[in-house]
Amino acid sequence: MSKNQNFEEAWKNAFENAEVTPSPKVWKEIENQLPSQSLLGKVISLGTQYYVAAAVAASVSVVSLGTYFALKTDNTTQILPNAVVNSTIDQKNILPSDNQNNNENTSTILAEEKSSKNSSSSLVQSDKENFSNSTENKEIDAKKTISDNIQSNLIAKNTKKNTAFDDKNTSSKNLPPKNGLLKENLASNDDTKILDDKEDNLLEEETALIKSDLFEKASRKSLIDKIINNQVFITSTPTHVFPNIKNANKGWKLFGGVAFGGVTFEPNFKDRRNYNDVLSNLMRQPGDSAIGVNNTFNQGENVVSFLRSVKNSQDFLPQINSSYSYGINLGTYLSDKLNVQLGIHRQHFSVSSYSYAVIWDLQNIEIIHLDFTNYDNLEKHQFKMESVKPYKIIYEYDFVAVPVLVGYEIMDRKKISVEANLGLSTQIFLKNKIYSKEIPANVIRHDRYDDRKVFENQHIQAVIGCNISYDLWKNCAINISPSYQKAITDFTVKSSNFSSRPAQMGVSFGVRYDLD
Amino acid sequence: MQDDSKLIEGCIKGDRKMQRQLYEHFAPRMMAVSLRYAKSRLEAEDILQEAFIKVFNKIETFRKESSLYHWIKTIVINTALSHQRSKLYQFPMGDVKETDFSMNEDFSLADFHFNELLGMIQTLPAGCQMVFNLYAIEGYKHHEIAEMLEISEGTSKSQFSRARVLLQEMLEKKAKREVNYE
Numbered sequence: 001m002s003k004n005q006n007f008e009e010a011w012k013n014a015f016e017n018a019e020v021t022p023s024p025k026v027w028k029e030i031e032n033q034l035p036s037q038s039l040l041g042k043v044i045s046l047g048t049q050y051y052v053a054a055a056v057a058a059s060v061s062v063v064s065l066g067t068y069f070a071l072k073t074d075n076t077t078q079i080l081p082n083a084v085v086n087s088t089i090d091q092k093n094i095l096p097s098d099n100q101n102n103n104e105n106t107s108t109i110l111a112e113e114k115s116s117k118n119s120s121s122s123l124v125q126s127d128k129e130n131f132s133n134s135t136e137n138k139e140i141d142a143k144k145t146i147s148d149n150i151q152s153n154l155i156a157k158n159t160k161k162n163t164a165f166d167d168k169n170t171s172s173k174n175l176p177p178k179n180g181l182l183k184e185n186l187a188s189n190d191d192t193k194i195l196d197d198k199e200d201n202l203l204e205e206e207t208a209l210i211k212s213d214l215f216e217k218a219s220r221k222s223l224i225d226k227i228i229n230n231q232v233f234i235t236s237t238p239t240h241v242f243p244n245i246k247n248a249n250k251g252w253k254l255f256g257g258v259a260f261g262g263v264t265f266e267p268n269f270k271d272r273r274n275y276n277d278v279l280s281n282l283m284r285q286p287g288d289s290a291i292g293v294n295n296t297f298n299q300g301e302n303v304v305s306f307l308r309s310v311k312n313s314q315d316f317l318p319q320i321n322s323s324y325s326y327g328i329n330l331g332t333y334l335s336d337k338l339n340v341q342l343g344i345h346r347q348h349f350s351v352s353s354y355s356y357a358v359i360w361d362l363q364n365i366e367i368i369h370l371d372f373t374n375y376d377n378l379e380k381h382q383f384k385m386e387s388v389k390p391y392k393i394i395y396e397y398d399f400v401a402v403p404v405l406v407g408y409e410i411m412d413r414k415k416i417s418v419e420a421n422l423g424l425s426t427q428i429f430l431k432n433k434i435y436s437k438e439i440p441a442n443v444i445r446h447d448r449y450d451d452r453k454v455f456e457n458q459h460i461q462a463v464i465g466c467n468i469s470y471d472l473w474k475n476c477a478i479n480i481s482p483s484y485q486k487a488i489t490d491f492t493v494k495s496s497n498f499s500s501r502p503a504q505m506g507v508s509f510g511v512r513y514d515l516d
Numbered sequence: 517m518q519d520d521s522k523l524i525e526g527c528i529k530g531d532r533k534m535q536r537q538l539y540e541h542f543a544p545r546m547m548a549v550s551l552r553y554a555k556s557r558l559e560a561e562d563i564l565q566e567a568f569i570k571v572f573n574k575i576e577t578f579r580k581e582s583s584l585y586h587w588i589k590t591i592v593i594n595t596a597l598s599h600q601r602s603k604l605y606q607f608p609m610g611d612v613k614e615t616d617f618s619m620n621e622d623f624s625l626a627d628f629h630f631n632e633l634l635g636m637i638q639t640l641p642a643g644c645q646m647v648f649n650l651y652a653i654e655g656y657k658h659h660e661i662a663e664m665l666e667i668s669e670g671t672s673k674s675q676f677s678r679a680r681v682l683l684q685e686m687l688e689k690k691a692k693r694e695v696n697y698e
Contacts, residue, residue, distance in 0.1 A: 007680065008652040010625045014633050015653055019544035020551055026561050026568075027539055033569050034535070 327401070337409040341423075347399040397455075398430040405463065415471045421481075424488075425461045459489045520584045527575045535572055542585065543568070546592045552637055552649050553596035567595040593654065597664065600646055627691065636686045644679035651676050 327345025334340055405423030412418075432455065467481045523541075526534025547564055554560035570591050578587055625633060637645060646665060650656045651672070656664070658672040665672070 012653050014625045018548035018630060020547040021544050022547045022561050022564055026565050029565050030568050034572060
């Protein structure tokens with residue numbers, strides 16, 4: 001047997017017949033899922049009588065552009081566990097029992113969107129420096145002084161450590177990773193130990209400062225800030241435009257709509273698991289810009305460097321992608337003031353999120369933003385580091401929306417009418433597609449449909465809003481429709497371990513022209 | 517444990533007791549499999565959970581062409597790969613520089629604890645981890661792996677080569693440290 005086969009055979013034998021008992025909750029979760037499996041895939045079928053009305057008729061083109069603002073509440077905001085530099089991970093169950101620093105083996109720092117009400121210590125990404133106000137600049141300047149001091153110490157330390165690394169025969173003199181899989185108990189001299197302790201404290205301090213900076217910025221309420229922090233999305237849909245049908249006094253009135261717009265809703269995923277895997281977290285939520293750092297060996301200084309680079313990054317800018325929807329509505333008055341509308345719309349949403357991650361399992365390696373396939377500079381080091389440039393992940397979702405709305409006329413003046421609307425919309429999920437683009441090259445990396453079955457085949461949204469209509473001339477009116485909509489059933493399947501109830505509030509604008 | 521066929525029959529009927537029995541019989545070994553593909557125990561349990569749901573949903577399609585164990589293991593591996601596939605969207609594997617791999621003749625993993633070896637595999641980069649598992653432990657060929665992961669055969673080979681180097685380095689470092697302790 002060749003040496004290579006011996007190596008592979010050894011690994012194969014090591015894991016053959018291996019057994020690890022899963023926790024009892026796994027079976028409980030399976031049990032919970034089993035009865036509901038047969039229900040998945042069913043489509044709510046509505047009465048077909050209204051669909052028959054899709055006969056070719058004089059249709060009206062309505063072009064509307066809507067703006068929806070995501071609302072976050074405490075219940076739905078989040079999400080990921082508090083992620084700090086020294087967070088505990090479950091790898092302690094895997095690692096050797098003699099590892100005494102289980103709770104510091106891996107640190108995962110996640111930057112995510114947050115609301116001000118969420119006071120967890122999770123980081124939030126944002127496009128930082130250019131949009132900060134003067135007050136913040138002053139704070140940042142003050143913090144920079146500390147950072148600079150730390151930086152110079154780090155450079156000195158890195159120089160010392162990298163030199164040690166080049167010596168392959170060096171063992172005990174190497175400064176060890178603080179924690180990690182390959183923990184070392186080194187007997188360093190007192191001076192080095194004191195320096196290390198001091199540096200570690202400074203590192204922790206700076207990490208905390210940067211984290212608080214990011215958190216503070218993400219907590220700002222202003223619209224501009226929300227856009228900057230990717231918490232606001234521009235979207236469009238005619239589903240909840242509530243076109244004025246006050247002229248539909250006789251029978252049913254059919255009208256069609258087309259809408260174009262930008263990025264869509266924020267699902268506010270609530271992750272029921274404790275995610276420690278930064279890569280999975282980066283994909284956890286459409287429209288979410290995330291920064292992930294997976295530090296197996298708890299390299300404090302590298303974490304700080306990374307955070308600093310992220311903080312200064314210009315990469316996290318809000319994006320408006322093309323979304324569109326089109327469809328038809330059918331409505332009629334039930335009484336003088338009460339009307340009912342139902343419709344069917346094909347919706348296409350596009351959401352972007354950015355991911356920017358650095359992953360390393362090395363010690364004392366300065367963060368270098370390499371292309372992820374470039375390992376040439378790292379040959380001298382014992383382990384390999386992966387670092388990737390920002391990627392823009394684009395999610396596209398296709399739905400068929402079937403809204404059923406009841407409208408009540410509040411006011412009807414000569415040219416202006418106001419109507420309140422309330423209803424439900426069944427959103428039937430068709431497909432979603434994920435592709436990524438490397439920034440700044442804008443090269444499409446992958447283009448495929450997502451078969452992960454994360455999303456429910458249908459979910460129901462409750463809609464409440466009003467429609468303000470202004471007649472321009474006899475058959476033409478412009479509409480403004482503020483509305484609030486929230487999913488009352490889950491948007492994602494239970495087995496995906498996500499739960500989400502998308503909520504949005506926004507204003508739609510439209511023009512309506514009646515042909516008959 | 518009851519005969520496989522009775523278990524299968526009971527699971528097809530939705531007999532919870534049979535389902536539980538099947539789960540309890542195979543779960544420990546499948547957990548060990550999913551741990552090799554996951555980065556954490558939690559993720560491994562998620563994979564295991566999802567895989568067994570698929571097993572129970574698809575149990576009637578089991579054709580007995582292979583053993584039930586291998587059938588379930590295939591589902592676990594495919595589920596694990598699906599989990600990892602999202603990472604591949606973001607960090608697609610590319611060809612890496614192949615390095616020379618030298619190894620001692622008397623190579624042995626006997627001195628290493630199972631958990632240590634598992635931890636080493638888990639710290640591999642995602643692409644290397646998957647390819648290493650599929651090639652070295654499951655026994656797939658590179659062209660099969662290439663098809664499964666939608667990569668080129670060359671990428672599969674280079675990723676495996678890298679995995680080997682990384683694991684070897686980890687083993688040597690660990691062994692050296694053990695010697696220093698003594």
